[in-house]
Amino acid sequence: MIELQWVNKVFNQDQPNECRALREVNLRLERGGIIVFKGPSGSGKTTLLTLIGCLARPTSGRITLDGRLLSNLPERFLTQARRHTFGFVFQQFNLIRGLTVLDNVLLPAYPLGRSYRDLHQAAQQVLEKFGLLAKATNKVEWLSGGEAQRVALARALINDPAIVIADEPTANLDSTLSREVLALLGELATQGRTVLISSHDPLVFESARVNRLIELRDGQIVGDSCFSKDA
Amino acid sequence: MPVFIEQQKYLIDYTLAALFRRKTRNLGLLLVYTLLVFLFASVLLLSQGLRREAAVLLQDAPEVIVQRLVAGRHDLLPAAWLDTLRQIRGVGEARGRLWGYYYDAAVKANYTVMAAPERKLADDRILIGAALARVRQLGIGDGFSLRAASGPPVLFKVAGVLEFSSELLSADLLLLSETSFRTLFQLPPALYTDAVLAVRNPREAAMIAQKTALALPSSRPILRSEILRTYDTVFDWREGITFLCLGSLLLAFLILAWDKAAGLSAEEKREIGILKAIGWETGDILRMKLWEGLLLSLSAFLAGYLLAWWQLFHGGAKLFSPLLKGWAVLYPDFQLTPTVDITQILILLAVTVLPYIVATLIPSWRAAIADPDAAMRG
Numbered sequence: 001m002i003e004l005q006w007v008n009k010v011f012n013q014d015q016p017n018e019c020r021a022l023r024e025v026n027l028r029l030e031r032g033g034i035i036v037f038k039g040p041s042g043s044g045k046t047t048l049l050t051l052i053g054c055l056a057r058p059t060s061g062r063i064t065l066d067g068r069l070l071s072n073l074p075e076r077f078l079t080q081a082r083r084h085t086f087g088f089v090f091q092q093f094n095l096i097r098g099l100t101v102l103d104n105v106l107l108p109a110y111p112l113g114r115s116y117r118d119l120h121q122a123a124q125q126v127l128e129k130f131g132l133l134a135k136a137t138n139k140v141e142w143l144s145g146g147e148a149q150r151v152a153l154a155r156a157l158i159n160d161p162a163i164v165i166a167d168e169p170t171a172n173l174d175s176t177l178s179r180e181v182l183a184l185l186g187e188l189a190t191q192g193r194t195v196l197i198s199s200h201d202p203l204v205f206e207s208a209r210v211n212r213l214i215e216l217r218d219g220q221i222v223g224d225s226c227f228s229k230d231a
Numbered sequence: 232m233p234v235f236i237e238q239q240k241y242l243i244d245y246t247l248a249a250l251f252r253r254k255t256r257n258l259g260l261l262l263v264y265t266l267l268v269f270l271f272a273s274v275l276l277l278s279q280g281l282r283r284e285a286a287v288l289l290q291d292a293p294e295v296i297v298q299r300l301v302a303g304r305h306d307l308l309p310a311a312w313l314d315t316l317r318q319i320r321g322v323g324e325a326r327g328r329l330w331g332y333y334y335d336a337a338v339k340a341n342y343t344v345m346a347a348p349e350r351k352l353a354d355d356r357i358l359i360g361a362a363l364a365r366v367r368q369l370g371i372g373d374g375f376s377l378r379a380a381s382g383p384p385v386l387f388k389v390a391g392v393l394e395f396s397s398e399l400l401s402a403d404l405l406l407l408s409e410t411s412f413r414t415l416f417q418l419p420p421a422l423y424t425d426a427v428l429a430v431r432n433p434r435e436a437a438m439i440a441q442k443t444a445l446a447l448p449s450s451r452p453i454l455r456s457e458i459l460r461t462y463d464t465v466f467d468w469r470e471g472i473t474f475l476c477l478g479s480l481l482l483a484f485l486i487l488a489w490d491k492a493a494g495l496s497a498e499e500k501r502e503i504g505i506l507k508a509i510g511w512e513t514g515d516i517l518r519m520k521l522w523e524g525l526l527l528s529l530s531a532f533l534a535g536y537l538l539a540w541w542q543l544f545h546g547g548a549k550l551f552s553p554l555l556k557g558w559a560v561l562y563p564d565f566q567l568t569p570t571v572d573i574t575q576i577l578i579l580l581a582v583t584v585l586p587y588i589v590a591t592l593i594p595s596w597r598a599a600i601a602d603p604d605a606a607m608r609g
Binding site: 050055056057075076079082083084088090094096097098099103106107108110111112113114115116155156159 | 233234235236237238240241242244245248249251252501502505506507508509510511512513515600602603604605607
């Protein structure tokens with residue numbers, strides 16, 4: 001379970017361009033299913049996901065994962081959490097240009113020092129699952145938006161994380177590709193993973209696969225709806 | 232341990248890919264870097280080689296040379312001094328030498344002319360250094376005339392060219408009989424240029440020099456070790472001048488390296504942020520950057536050093552020899568003996584590789600300690 005208590009995030013604190021991205025957020029997220037954070041641009045969705053995923057620290061407040069306090073962990077332990085618990089899919093994909101699809105997918109596993117054979121086998125499986133095996137040796141800049149999104153998803157899964165975080169996963173895709181990506185995320189949830197999505201795309205937050213919809217505005221939670229897990 | 236090795240293999244794999252992605256930039260840097268190492272290594276290897284060559288040759292030089300000073304200037308030495316020198320305890324033999332310089336206006340060069348009684352040359356025969364033979368296009372049996380101090384030319388026949396291994400010091404040498412020397416320079420029979428002493432116990436050379444100075448107050452004894460030291464100083468001085476010139480080049484390179492390595496582009500910063508976001512530690516990033524610095528700088532070092540080695544020991548050392556061998560018309564042509572000096576290699580590594588690695592690591596460390604989110608935003 002992920003729990004946030006009185007979480008605030010302020011960028012450029014005490015400077016003329018200070019920005020209060022999150023205000024007094026209290027939230028409890030159960031494991032499993034798809035949880036969508038909905039809200040307009042600047043509502044704090046991405047910031048909230050980066051705090052949950054240990055990509056940044058809150059300015060104040062506490063974040064715990066299964067009772068373990070994450071918000072004041074040293075950098076080394078935060079990395080462990082990022083490496084083993086979370087898998088990220090960024091809005092702009094954030095793939096490393098100049099590298100092949102396979103290399104990008106392998107990257108999160110490099111610091112673990114897994115054997116070459118195991119690692120490549122795992123990468124082949126995940127690429128096959130997302131229909132990318134034929135593109136494994138292609139450079140990522142040659143891919144279409146949908147393909148790049150699937151590569152980002154494959155990369156997020158290479159270390160087999162329990163929680164997948166997807167920031168605006170359909171923002172750069174047309175409706176067909178959006179449905180495709182949504183289906184893949186749904187499949188991950190079916191496997192028992194927790195999928196956290198930020199989106200202001202109705203195609204996402206109106207999807208029947210969504211188990212919980214949390215609405216943000218101006219850095220605060222303004223709505224929280226739960227749906228049946230069987231939906 | 233296997234995990235650590237696997238990790239390093241993956242990091243090197245990624246580093247190589249990263250280097251190839253910025254091909255033009257890294258290739259340019261590699262070329263400039265290689266050139267710098269090549270220049271520094273050339274100077275170091277050449278000056279060290281010359282010093283060693285001179286030391287080897289001077290091993291056979293006399294332990295003590297005695298000169299006569301008049302009003303602080305070198306003057307001719309009377310033959311009677313030789314008897315005085317022979318009476319000094321510890322002196323095995325005292326022999327007078329005849330040598331001087333001869334300016335040849337035809338090639339605008341100075342020859343070192345020396346009487347060589349041990350060669351038993353006929354009065355009309357000479358032996359010449361290889362550089363002299365090259366410049367004057369002389370071979371065995373050719374005639375060669377020198378103008379005597381009294382005016383008329385004296386004709387000699389070349390009896391031989393001095394052997395190759397001694398060319399560093401004998402390039403401009405011209406050997407002839409004592410009689411011919413005295414005739415050529417109008418030198419009276421009871422005078423010598425200087426005297427050389429053979430010492431029974433080489434460890435007593437300094438003591439014998441002291442005794443000589445006491446027995447002959449206007450003499451100046453010169454020890455072999457002093458000659459070696461002078462050669463060392465001359466080469467050190469020349470090396471210093473060359474390094475001074477290269478210093479500006481090194482500075483330019485350091486600025487370039489700092490600019491290229493230290494100034495992380497927005498794309499590189501973002502890449503570090505991505506790597507951290509997907510589970511890389513700050514340590515992993517630093518190790519990757521360390522590999523990057525090491526791969527680039529060691530490749531440049533290896534290429535530059537080997538290139539310098541090749542041009543020096545196989546390519547005739549054309550680039551720096553005028554600076555380090557001296558400015559002359561008669562350049563010695565000789566082959567240096569290749570040797571590996573670990574200290575020298577370490578010094579060269581320290582001045583070329585270390586600064587680059589530091590310049591690579593510091594900005595990467597700065598980018599890597601930021602939160603991944605902040606690093607990705609640039």
